[in-house]
Amino acid sequence: MAVTSEVAKPRAGIATRSAFDVARVREDFPILKEKVHGKPLVYFDNAATAQKPRQVLEAEQNFYLRLCSNVHRGVHWLSERATQAYEDTRVKAQRFLNASESREIIFVRGATEAINLVAGTYGRKNVQVGDEIVISAMEHHSNIVPWQMLCEEKGARLRVAPINDRGELILEEFEKLLGPRTRLVAVTHVSNVLGTINPVQEIIAMAHRQGIPVLLDGAQGAVHLKVDVRELDCDFYTFSGHKLFGPTGIGVLYGKARLLEAMPPYHGGGDMISSVSFEKTLYNVIPYKFEAGTPNIAGTLGLGAAIDYLGGLGQENLLRYEEELLAYTTEALAGIPELRIIGTARQKAPVISFVLNGLHPHDVGTVLDQEGIAVRTGHHCAQPLMDRFGVPATTRASLAFYNTLEEVDRLIKGLHKVREILG
Amino acid sequence: MSDLHALYQEVILDHSKRPHNFRPMADPSRTAQGYNPLCGDKVTLFVRLDGDRVADVSFQGSGCAISTASASLLTETVKGKTLAEVESIFAGFHDLVTGKAPRDGQGPALGKLAVFSGVSEFPVRVKCATLVWHTLRNALRGGEEVATTE
Numbered sequence: 001m002a003v004t005s006e007v008a009k010p011r012a013g014i015a016t017r018s019a020f021d022v023a024r025v026r027e028d029f030p031i032l033k034e035k036v037h038g039k040p041l042v043y044f045d046n047a048a049t050a051q052k053p054r055q056v057l058e059a060e061q062n063f064y065l066r067l068c069s070n071v072h073r074g075v076h077w078l079s080e081r082a083t084q085a086y087e088d089t090r091v092k093a094q095r096f097l098n099a100s101e102s103r104e105i106i107f108v109r110g111a112t113e114a115i116n117l118v119a120g121t122y123g124r125k126n127v128q129v130g131d132e133i134v135i136s137a138m139e140h141h142s143n144i145v146p147w148q149m150l151c152e153e154k155g156a157r158l159r160v161a162p163i164n165d166r167g168e169l170i171l172e173e174f175e176k177l178l179g180p181r182t183r184l185v186a187v188t189h190v191s192n193v194l195g196t197i198n199p200v201q202e203i204i205a206m207a208h209r210q211g212i213p214v215l216l217d218g219a220q221g222a223v224h225l226k227v228d229v230r231e232l233d234c235d236f237y238t239f240s241g242h243k244l245f246g247p248t249g250i251g252v253l254y255g256k257a258r259l260l261e262a263m264p265p266y267h268g269g270g271d272m273i274s275s276v277s278f279e280k281t282l283y284n285v286i287p288y289k290f291e292a293g294t295p296n297i298a299g300t301l302g303l304g305a306a307i308d309y310l311g312g313l314g315q316e317n318l319l320r321y322e323e324e325l326l327a328y329t330t331e332a333l334a335g336i337p338e339l340r341i342i343g344t345a346r347q348k349a350p351v352i353s354f355v356l357n358g359l360h361p362h363d364v365g366t367v368l369d370q371e372g373i374a375v376r377t378g379h380h381c382a383q384p385l386m387d388r389f390g391v392p393a394t395t396r397a398s399l400a401f402y403n404t405l406e407e408v409d410r411l412i413k414g415l416h417k418v419r420e421i422l423g
Numbered sequence: 424m425s426d427l428h429a430l431y432q433e434v435i436l437d438h439s440k441r442p443h444n445f446r447p448m449a450d451p452s453r454t455a456q457g458y459n460p461l462c463g464d465k466v467t468l469f470v471r472l473d474g475d476r477v478a479d480v481s482f483q484g485s486g487c488a489i490s491t492a493s494a495s496l497l498t499e500t501v502k503g504k505t506l507a508e509v510e511s512i513f514a515g516f517h518d519l520v521t522g523k524a525p526r527d528g529q530g531p532a533l534g535k536l537a538v539f540s541g542v543s544e545f546p547v548r549v550k551c552a553t554l555v556w557h558t559l560r561n562a563l564r565g566g567e568e569v570a571t572t573e
């Protein structure tokens with residue numbers, strides 16, 4: 001692993017190389033002080049959902065305490081303030097992704113809903129019998145099943161680009177799948193199981209050479225990478241607020257304005273219309289066309305607070321520290337006998353899956369839990385990927401910038417205990 | 424004994440590493456499949472009946488230590504039992520792992536199954552222990568549906 005060799009073996013308790021004060025940052029996350037089975041919580045399940053800083057909790061509460069009212073519906077003071085705060089968050093999300101315009105930002109429940117939205121509108125309109133959608137072998141179920149449903153409905157075909165044993169997309173094979181029948185490429189930016197960072201720049205270039213739009217599932221990517229949708233030139237990008245240290249039930253779909261405008265609406269209802277009569281309804285402009293009904297206002301404001309919070313810490317600092325965590329963890333895990341890391345891509349985020357020879361991840365997870373360590377065990381909503389590596393499940397430690405090298409040491413100690421108890 | 428050592432007793436670890444009756448069956452009267460979507464445990468159970476008695480029972484599949492040991496010990500326990508006896512053993516086993524029975528395994532005679540008493544301290548693992556039992560009941564009812572823990 002390229003990164004590992006460069007690291008000067010940081011030791012627990014010793015200041016890390018990057019100028020990042022993790023102890024101070026941890027103060028912002030009240031839950032990190034919790035004890036589990038009498039031991040300080042070690043939270044290594046960040047890829048499932050991340051913890052929330054106080055600032056996010058306060059933003060949500062502030063809405064209910066001081067601003068609560070509906071958006072886009074009132075002339076009264078509260079509604080105006082709430083609408084303003086809601087729309088300000090759209091601009092924050094626009095800047096976070098570096099989109100050209102705020103109307104390219106659609107608020108959704110999360111990555112899952114965003115992908116279903118694109119499949120149900122863009123997909124249903126543009127995919128016909130015999131057409132093809134290309135995904136990769138490392139997709140989350142939420143970037144597989146909506147396309148399968150669409151293909152089934154339309155008589156289209158789902159093509160799956162293979163990966164190598166390191167868990168990297170095989171670009172030549174991917175390119176061979178593209179053709180005149182390909183209507184869309186939908187791939188993950190970062191794998192939630194392997195940690196692989198996909199070469200999305202190349203993927204997009206290859207697809208665009210043939211005029212094929214690309215959707216990036218950024219549920220993990222937006223957390224671990226700096227995203228610039230204009231530089232990437234992706235056509236759709238999506239992420240979930242709750243994995244980005246924001247609340248559950250809120251996420252973002254970015255789409256190029258030109259594409260969004262040509263797409264039919266998703267859900268029907270209030271806010272997504274400009275006029276309604278029983279004979280004919282005119283739809284609202286983007287983004288409102290895709291935001292039917294009262295949205296998750298508190299969640300949206302919480303997401304805005306999360307984006308502000310990350311901006312305040314400086315994403316470059318966070319990402320540098322994450323690299324250090326990844327290198328340290330990877331090296332430490334190598335010292336555990338009979339442990340195999342699943343996913344050894346050269347470009348990788350701190351999402352580390354592994355198997356311990358002969359031991360089932362579920363048992364590993366139970367022993368670690370008794371040590372206060374939260375990891376994910378199972379198929380991680382990526383069953384086809386488990387089949388690819390010939391394992392029924394893995395144990396996954398996914399790290400965030402509030403994790404410490406000491407916590408990694410506790411994981412290693414926990415794994416020794418696993419071997420002792422399960423032998 | 425710590426909770427963990429109570430959960431992963433020697434007998435359980437032995438059965439999980441070297442399960443008994445872990446084989447397909449050529450001429451089963453009944454088969455059924457069980458699946459635990461949470462952890463991916465899969466089990467296929469084969470039963471040969473002689474009247475209302477379980478003449479032979481075996482299993483295949485992959486799972487965690489608790490589910491594999493539970494399947495292994497199930498096959499040992501129910502072989503030779505009548506369907507009514509199987510039902511009553513299951514009821515006792517269910518009470519044991521859900522903490523409704525005394526932890527010392529007193530109460531209905533569960534024999535070796537008493538080693539699963541530690542499961543009751545780990546509510547999320549109860550399904551691992553009971554999956555194969557639900558699968559067995561499906562098989563005995565002659566149902567086609569896959570038993571799941573959901």
Ligand SMILES: Cc1ncc(COP(=O)(O)O)c(C=O)c1O
Binds near residue numbers: 113140
């Ligand atoms: C890569 C990836 N895509 C999509 C999702 C789905 O996200 P959500 O459940 O927030 O909609 C996840 C979350 O597990 C993920 O990791």
